[in-house]
Amino acid sequence: MKLARRGLLFLAVALVGLLAGPLLPKWVLFLATVSLAKGLAVLGLLLLMRTGLVSFGQGLYFAIGGYAAGLAADALHWGDAVPMVLLGAVAAAAVAAVVGLLLARYRTIFFAMLSLAFSMIFYGLLVKSSALGSTDGFNVAPRTVGLVAAAGPRGQLAVFGLAALAVILGAFVLDRYLASHLGRLAPAVRDNELRVEYMGASARNVVHLNLVMAAALAGAGGAVTALAVGHIDPQMAYWTTSGEFVFVAILSGTASVAAPFLGSFLLELLRTLAYEYAPNTWQVVVGGAMLAVILFLPEGLWTLLRRRARPSG
Amino acid sequence: MATILAVLIDGIIYASWLFVIAAGLTMIYGVMRILNMAHGSLYALGAYAAASLAGTWLARGYPPLGSYAMLVLAAILVGLVVGPAIERGLLRFTYGRDEVVLVLVTYALFLILEDLVKLVWGVESYFVSEPYGLLGNVDIGPLSYPVYSGALVLVAAAAGLGLHLAIRRTRYGKLLTAVIHDREVSAALGIDVNRVFLVTFTLGTMLAAVGGALTAPTVSVVPGMGVEVIVLAFAVVVIGGLGSVGGAALGAIIVGLVRSASVHFLPEVELFSIYLVMALVLAFRPRGLFVAAEARKI
Amino acid sequence: MIPILETRGLTKTFGAVTAASDLSVRVEEDTVVGLIGGNGAGKTTFINLVTGYLKPTSGTIHYQGAEITALPPRQVTRRGICRSFQIPQVFDSLTTWENLLVGLGIVSLQRSAFVGSALGDRAPEAAAGEMVERFRLGEWRDARASVLPEGVRKLLDIAMALAVKPRVLLLDEPTSGVSAEEKFAIMDLVLGAIRADRVTVLFVEHDMDIVRRYAQRILAFYDGRIIADGAPAEVLANAEVRRYVVGESAPPAPGDPC
Numbered sequence: 001m002k003l004a005r006r007g008l009l010f011l012a013v014a015l016v017g018l019l020a021g022p023l024l025p026k027w028v029l030f031l032a033t034v035s036l037a038k039g040l041a042v043l044g045l046l047l048l049m050r051t052g053l054v055s056f057g058q059g060l061y062f063a064i065g066g067y068a069a070g071l072a073a074d075a076l077h078w079g080d081a082v083p084m085v086l087l088g089a090v091a092a093a094a095v096a097a098v099v100g101l102l103l104a105r106y107r108t109i110f111f112a113m114l115s116l117a118f119s120m121i122f123y124g125l126l127v128k129s130s131a132l133g134s135t136d137g138f139n140v141a142p143r144t145v146g147l148v149a150a151a152g153p154r155g156q157l158a159v160f161g162l163a164a165l166a167v168i169l170g171a172f173v174l175d176r177y178l179a180s181h182l183g184r185l186a187p188a189v190r191d192n193e194l195r196v197e198y199m200g201a202s203a204r205n206v207v208h209l210n211l212v213m214a215a216a217l218a219g220a221g222g223a224v225t226a227l228a229v230g231h232i233d234p235q236m237a238y239w240t241t242s243g244e245f246v247f248v249a250i251l252s253g254t255a256s257v258a259a260p261f262l263g264s265f266l267l268e269l270l271r272t273l274a275y276e277y278a279p280n281t282w283q284v285v286v287g288g289a290m291l292a293v294i295l296f297l298p299e300g301l302w303t304l305l306r307r308r309a310r311p312s313g
Numbered sequence: 314m315a316t317i318l319a320v321l322i323d324g325i326i327y328a329s330w331l332f333v334i335a336a337g338l339t340m341i342y343g344v345m346r347i348l349n350m351a352h353g354s355l356y357a358l359g360a361y362a363a364a365s366l367a368g369t370w371l372a373r374g375y376p377p378l379g380s381y382a383m384l385v386l387a388a389i390l391v392g393l394v395v396g397p398a399i400e401r402g403l404l405r406f407t408y409g410r411d412e413v414v415l416v417l418v419t420y421a422l423f424l425i426l427e428d429l430v431k432l433v434w435g436v437e438s439y440f441v442s443e444p445y446g447l448l449g450n451v452d453i454g455p456l457s458y459p460v461y462s463g464a465l466v467l468v469a470a471a472a473g474l475g476l477h478l479a480i481r482r483t484r485y486g487k488l489l490t491a492v493i494h495d496r497e498v499s500a501a502l503g504i505d506v507n508r509v510f511l512v513t514f515t516l517g518t519m520l521a522a523v524g525g526a527l528t529a530p531t532v533s534v535v536p537g538m539g540v541e542v543i544v545l546a547f548a549v550v551v552i553g554g555l556g557s558v559g560g561a562a563l564g565a566i567i568v569g570l571v572r573s574a575s576v577h578f579l580p581e582v583e584l585f586s587i588y589l590v591m592a593l594v595l596a597f598r599p600r601g602l603f604v605a606a607e608a609r610k611i
Numbered sequence: 612m613i614p615i616l617e618t619r620g621l622t623k624t625f626g627a628v629t630a631a632s633d634l635s636v637r638v639e640e641d642t643v644v645g646l647i648g649g650n651g652a653g654k655t656t657f658i659n660l661v662t663g664y665l666k667p668t669s670g671t672i673h674y675q676g677a678e679i680t681a682l683p684p685r686q687v688t689r690r691g692i693c694r695s696f697q698i699p700q701v702f703d704s705l706t707t708w709e710n711l712l713v714g715l716g717i718v719s720l721q722r723s724a725f726v727g728s729a730l731g732d733r734a735p736e737a738a739a740g741e742m743v744e745r746f747r748l749g750e751w752r753d754a755r756a757s758v759l760p761e762g763v764r765k766l767l768d769i770a771m772a773l774a775v776k777p778r779v780l781l782l783d784e785p786t787s788g789v790s791a792e793e794k795f796a797i798m799d800l801v802l803g804a805i806r807a808d809r810v811t812v813l814f815v816e817h818d819m820d821i822v823r824r825y826a827q828r829i830l831a832f833y834d835g836r837i838i839a840d841g842a843p844a845e846v847l848a849n850a851e852v853r854r855y856v857v858g859e860s861a862p863p864a865p866g867d868p869c
Contacts, residue, residue: 109413120544121544128581181719182720184709187702192703199713199714283428284424284425284429287425288421290417291403
């Protein structure tokens with residue numbers, strides 16, 4: 001993912017967005033904020049895919065981020081939104097550090113299914129927990145977002161700014177990481193894990209680290225989403241949420257940094273329309289589009305997912 | 314004492330249900346190297362079809378015992394119609410692609426089928442509980458169980474035995490074994506691999522549908538029942554070893570007993586405990602309990 | 612003098628099949644040893660055992676006097692034993708340059724006390740440039756590994772093994788699948804590249820011309836056993852070696868029709 005010029009362009013767009021914010025209709029600003037937040041989760045997923053893994057359970061970390069932010073506001077009575085986002089990222093990363101102890105040993109289908117299972121286990125826990133509001137969840141209402149009051153249109157704009165900031169930071173860190181000696185190991189693990197081991201590095205540690213990073217990004221995204229929506233519920237951990245991340249990831253590929261966010265925006269737009277006119281066809285649309293992409297897009301996109309020999313010992 | 318017995322019996326009943334579903338999943342993987350993420354939806358389809366067919370039968374006032382035939386008929390229909398439709402209409406175009414791509418394809422299918430069910434049957438839940446209680450109860454010690462559950466156990470045992478014999482004794486079973494071991498060599502030997510795939514997938518679909526159909530009278534049939542199942546079936550198949558039907562049986566028993574124990578003593582940790590056991594098994598046998606030897610790679 | 616690499620009674624069985632039987636070898640530092648033998652004789656099994664890819668059924672492996680028998684490939688590599696593969700194991704979606712950087716980057720990470728400083732370390736790029744020069748990979752520097760011709764892939768595979776600066780280098784058929792002229796070129800290149808570093812080399816080879824030219828000592832394998840071990844002249848004159856490895860049949864007994 002090349003940052004440099006494209007990154008500056010993106011920054012410019014974000015600034016324009018911020019300046020134009022007061023002029024945009026509320027729903028566009030809202031969709032843009034949520035797209036940025038979900039795009040963060042997709043960015044993390046792209047890192048995993050670059051390592052050769054598809055996770056069907058990023059919703060786990062997305063939800064942890066959201067619930068962490070929510071609990072910080074509700075139970076810990078934190079006032080400001082900014083540390084909530086940080087908490088979301090850290091909490092998700094912490095869980096990934098533990099879950100990764102098992103998950104990092106597995107690849108392809110095992111990994112995919114285990115990640116799905118973990119997110120659904122968490123979903124089950126959330127649904128069964130009356131303290132957390134069960135399927136209804138609860139409201140998230142910080143008092144301030146940085147220096148701005150959270151309520152009202154200025155608050156909404158501030159959350160958008162927070163989202164943009166998180167995205168810029170996340171994308172920057174990711175870009176630097178991937179260009180570093182550590183980050184370069186990701187595609188190496190994907191291509192030929194045996195070789196990586198035979199050069200003295202631990203493929204499992206690389207996967208574990210990338211899991212934690214992807215989780216931090218998803219956690220931050222979840223926290224921002226919670227702030228933007230003002231509410232959290234277990235749906236964030238449901239398998240279809242994770243599925244949407246996968247869909248956007250496949251669609252956007254690693255060509256540009258902006259792609260995951262544009263893809264997310266398109267998805268949110270489509271979803272709003274679909275729910276208006278045909279509420280029970282949304283999964284058909286996502287699933288159908290996914291199939292279309294998989295079956296008809298040139299092989300080139302699948303270099304993301306190609307795998308090679310694994311050490312058996 | 315009564316609790317131990319209850320845990321055991323509930324465990325066996327649960328295991329039977331799990332086995333029927335997991336057997337199909339593991340077979341499809343073993344032969345086609347596809348982890349069918351949509352398996353849960355096929356189960357759901359079986360349940361919905363059974364609820365509809367049996368429900369209509371009973372509503373029309375036909376002899377209640379016939380509802381059992383309706384359950385089975387529904388499962389068979391789903392298997393024979395949906396199975397080939399998916400295999401010929403979609404999967405056929407994806408063979409030879411990366412394993413991950415195949416998972417994505419079945420995942421997309423999963424999404425589509427979940428909504429399709431909602432489109433056809435709506436989002437309310439269906440209750441067709443008559444067949445469950447119809448055969449009456451039987452007393453085992455201090456406990457009382459519906460005879461229906463016993464029938465479920467028998468069906469699972471029959472399915473297991475049938476599969477075992479079919480694979481070992483019939484010509485088709487030998488073809489299956491060949492393809493499981495090496496698809497390319499089998500094709501080179503003249504085996505119609507595509508036909509084997511079609512039959513396997515249809516059989517797997519039917520098994521999932523049977524699981525769903527037999528479950529329908531015991532639960533409320535709702536959207537989302539599919540995803541719970543795939544998460545459980547996956548644990549069973551992983552414990553047993555991907556591709557092994559015998560492993561699916563053992564895995565089903567283990568998961569059935571764990572789940573039963575959890576439900577009786579600490580219900581909140583049900584799914585968690587199942588996956589904990591799975592993690593433990595994987596810690597000692599990373600590829601499951603029954604696993605085929607791997608050829609040398611370097 | 613402690614041999615740099617030693618195996619004692621190394622045995623590996625897979626059920627009824629014995630892939631390696633009682634292999635006992637002492638290798639002195641800074642020597643070049645050729646491993647010869649027919650297919651399935653146990654040469655690659657030997658390399659797989661020494662590098663930790665396979666666990667021996669019995670026997671021990673020692674490196675610089677210390678036992679390394681139970682260690683996995685990752686640890687064996689870090690101690691200083693590297694290998695190349697019969698089928699070159701490279702990173703197909705990365706360029707030649709990036710392939711080399713992976714290994715050099717790993718070394719950089721391992722040698723620095725603080726990961727952060729390693730992340731900004733430019734030394735690997737310099738070392739990669741030097742390796743591209745040394746192995747004449749300049750023409751292929753920015754080509755993806757998946758499009759490289761076989762000989763170049765082999766070179767890259769070996770270069771990557773050398774990137775981690777081993778003391779012992781095990782080459783598994785470094786010249787197979789490559790044209791006759793290229794064979795010598797590859798061996799010259801590789802052995803020239805490590806001359807200054809006093810690297811011990813063991814190479815598996817089927818081409819007897821290559822073996823005769825480069826090996827200072829030969830280990831002949833047959834049926835999982837080592838049937839001869841010594842200077843090239845005497846090993847290649849050994850009757851068993853001639854029969855089972857080189858493929859020359861024994862002279863006809865008197866009275867035979869042919």
